[in-house]
Amino acid sequence: MIKLIDITKKYGEFTAVDDISLKVKQGEVCVLLGPSGCGKSTTLKIINRMLEPSNGNVLIEGKNVRDFKPELLRRKIGYVIQYVGLFPHMTVGENIGIVPKLLGWEKVKISRRTEQLFTLIGLDPGFYSNKYPHELSGGEAQRIGVARALAADPPILLMDEPFGAVDPLTREILQTEFVKIQKELKKTVVFVTHDLEEAIRVAVRIVLMQKGRIVQHDTPENILAHPKNKFVHDFIGADRALKRLSRFPVSNIMREAPVVKSSDDLFKAAKSVDKRGFRFLWVIDENEELLGWIDTTRLIRNKEKKEDVITRIPVSRIAVRSDFTCKTALSRMLAEGIKVVPVVDENQKIIGEISLADIEKITEEVAHTWQE
């Protein structure tokens, strides 16, 4: 969908972008990642012709962007500017509607679209539409920035550090919201950040840049597991095995969990799961709510009485949901000192379990060196 061919951008003798070639597939979030000054924003601006390259071509759906009329480029490409960049003397509603207005949409259509976008980003149009940018919090302003870029429903979205100007917590909320919205809208996105955690959260593919060049272009999983050289290795940090876990949902390694009702014969149940190679047996009550677990080895060895054998647990503290990441599951295990945690559905009913051993298998895929 988007193709950069041999793109170079020079400022006098200085080369800001150095012979970059890159393809971004339809519906993919491609993250340009790298330290400050490596050429990310420059590359982004070349895609929508805010900057002209010194050399090379950009194709969108096979057509050179030089041959697009400016109006068509506006309709095809939404742009979220680094540091938000809302127009201070326009209301929030007018800011969102600016591209549709430039495209000559009718007033009614613009206001309907604006209202839709407010809903999409989770802000009340009645309350926010007539406010001015300086009356917004950082997180709200960044949401408006995204809404404005989406206004004319462009198939392509360019986002330059869209969540850069807020605190880490708000940033994480905005990233999660973005991932959710993107799942629905399936835009082709080029997303610039210098924040690795952010890249890991939102990217389908990461383009890691250094001094105007592409160093590695791959999925976050592969970059974290197999950094190409020392620069990548150092950039992603020593805890890359852990960071990588956040790319794997619990559902990937969830397995069937052995379950018994507290009113059943616990000893018999323990014997049977022990034979199947499980050590821990989950105990539920009559309403199928999780009460705790039984260590079957201990029960079989000691033949303890029923009252003693169930380790009772507050489910909310140890259970995970299938859409949680393996990183979250691991922190639950470490915090509670247990090697297997239950996976529950939205009604807190157990639907499976995951084990520390299976999480370790994922971390073991991480190479210890880079190939140079």
Ligand SMILES: Nc1ncnc2c1ncn2[C@@H]1O[C@H](COP(=O)(O)OP(=O)(O)OP(=O)(O)O)[C@@H](O)[C@H]1O
């Ligand atoms: N108009 C300009 N004239 C001269 N040099 C420029 C100009 N614009 C950018 N540069 C230089 O080009 C390089 C790349 O800039 P760019 O804005 O693409 O970096 P970036 O990767 O987006 O960095 P950041 O993370 O800080 O936003 C920088 O070294 C910058 O100083």
Ligand SMILES: [Mg+2]
């Ligand atoms: Mg930049």
